[in-house]
Amino acid sequence: MHRKRPLDDLFSERSRKFELSGIRKMFDLVRPGAIDMTLGEPDFNPPKNVRRALRHAVEEGHNKYGPTAGIPQLRQALAERLRRWDKNVAPEQVLITIGASEALFLAAATFYDIDDEVLIPDPGFVVYAPHVRYCRAHAKPYDLLQERGFRPDHEQLKSLVTPKTKAIVVNSPANPTGGVLAKEDVMAINDLAVDHDLVIISDEVYDEVVYEGEHHSFLGREATTVVVNSFSKTYATTGWRLGYLVADPVIIDRIVGLHHSIVACPPSLTQHAAVEALTGEQDSVRRMHEVFRKRRDLILEPLNAMPGVRCPAPAGAFYAFPQFGFDLTSQQFAMEMVKDGVIAVPGAFFGRNGEHHLRFSYATSRERILTGMERMAGTVERLQKTVPMRKDWTH
Numbered sequence: 001m002h003r004k005r006p007l008d009d010l011f012s013e014r015s016r017k018f019e020l021s022g023i024r025k026m027f028d029l030v031r032p033g034a035i036d037m038t039l040g041e042p043d044f045n046p047p048k049n050v051r052r053a054l055r056h057a058v059e060e061g062h063n064k065y066g067p068t069a070g071i072p073q074l075r076q077a078l079a080e081r082l083r084r085w086d087k088n089v090a091p092e093q094v095l096i097t098i099g100a101s102e103a104l105f106l107a108a109a110t111f112y113d114i115d116d117e118v119l120i121p122d123p124g125f126v127v128y129a130p131h132v133r134y135c136r137a138h139a140k141p142y143d144l145l146q147e148r149g150f151r152p153d154h155e156q157l158k159s160l161v162t163p164k165t166k167a168i169v170v171n172s173p174a175n176p177t178g179g180v181l182a183k184e185d186v187m188a189i190n191d192l193a194v195d196h197d198l199v200i201i202s203d204e205v206y207d208e209v210v211y212e213g214e215h216h217s218f219l220g221r222e223a224t225t226v227v228v229n230s231f232s233k234t235y236a237t238t239g240w241r242l243g244y245l246v247a248d249p250v251i252i253d254r255i256v257g258l259h260h261s262i263v264a265c266p267p268s269l270t271q272h273a274a275v276e277a278l279t280g281e282q283d284s285v286r287r288m289h290e291v292f293r294k295r296r297d298l299i300l301e302p303l304n305a306m307p308g309v310r311c312p313a314p315a316g317a318f319y320a321f322p323q324f325g326f327d328l329t330s331q332q333f334a335m336e337m338v339k340d341g342v343i344a345v346p347g348a349f350f351g352r353n354g355e356h357h358l359r360f361s362y363a364t365s366r367e368r369i370l371t372g373m374e375r376m377a378g379t380v381e382r383l384q385k386t387v388p389m390r391k392d393w394t395h
Ligand SMILES: Cc1ncc(COP(=O)(O)O)c(C=O)c1O
Pocket: 040, 098, 099, 100, 101, 102, 125, 171, 174, 175, 203, 205, 229, 230, 231, 232, 238, 242, 243
């Protein structure tokens, strides 16, 4: 390549808003023999009937482009499933996407304008803030703190709203905290959105993975809402890249053009298998989620037994998000653990309030969880000898 100007000069301002997420960077540190607890991905296979349906889809010739918004059978099956939240949902309100990832981007690009303000959870899933920046809007973080069960403070939310606020992003059950919104939170956020004409973007990809209380969807309430969901976590099909968003048909009509310009249509094969996932037996899905509950209990005990570490039981999803008292940043702590062969994600990657936390995905085997915790206990023992506790740490 021969250029007068460095290639870097040519990149658009927008392209600079994205960096490979910190989680991926930690994942890249995984060496043979290390216990990787970084990725939020079930270690199970998709249910047997769903795998079979995928093979059939290939043989039956569903190897071509399909409808832009998704195949009608899947939109119909999803509408039926979603009627537990909103009995009036119609298939026209459902847009099939390339994972929740695409759905979140579409929602952001459709609503956020230059200089709009968007309330995002802190700590929160890693793509929300870059999406806001990409649209040249401003992210305003709201707090999710361990001492409040990682639920938002309603007064703080109100105080963050200004005439420029366009949207609020919510995620329950939450990544990375495992927090679950109570019904009163959902109602308060809905009311706030109605009062100030905000759009709610509700990421509900862990809706089936709840251990305490129950999931309360934002679907079917009064506010203008885009609900984002996915097959990835519920059916252990992260690699199939299939998600969806649900919104008013007028919103779908607006979004679908952008969706078409990026992906043309969602993958035909996995959509056919997803119809089986929704309409076939659900026992294996329930069993999988019961296993997550056991693993949650398994990881909590050793974590809380470590001096200088505190981890209340997460109410949903499959992440433990302990806080530690050592006077280290979360990245430094994570790097100390790398030396002992266990990889977790530094909490600071998810926002300011994530500092002094680590995220462990326990969507991995019992043995790996136990070995990971043993190794982390070794790290803690070593740190105890060399690193003081922070002054504000009480345990
Ligand atoms: C909160 C949250 N939203 C969205 C996604 C993206 O999921 P998908 O695989 O459907 O793109 C993830 C994946 O980790 C997630 O944790």
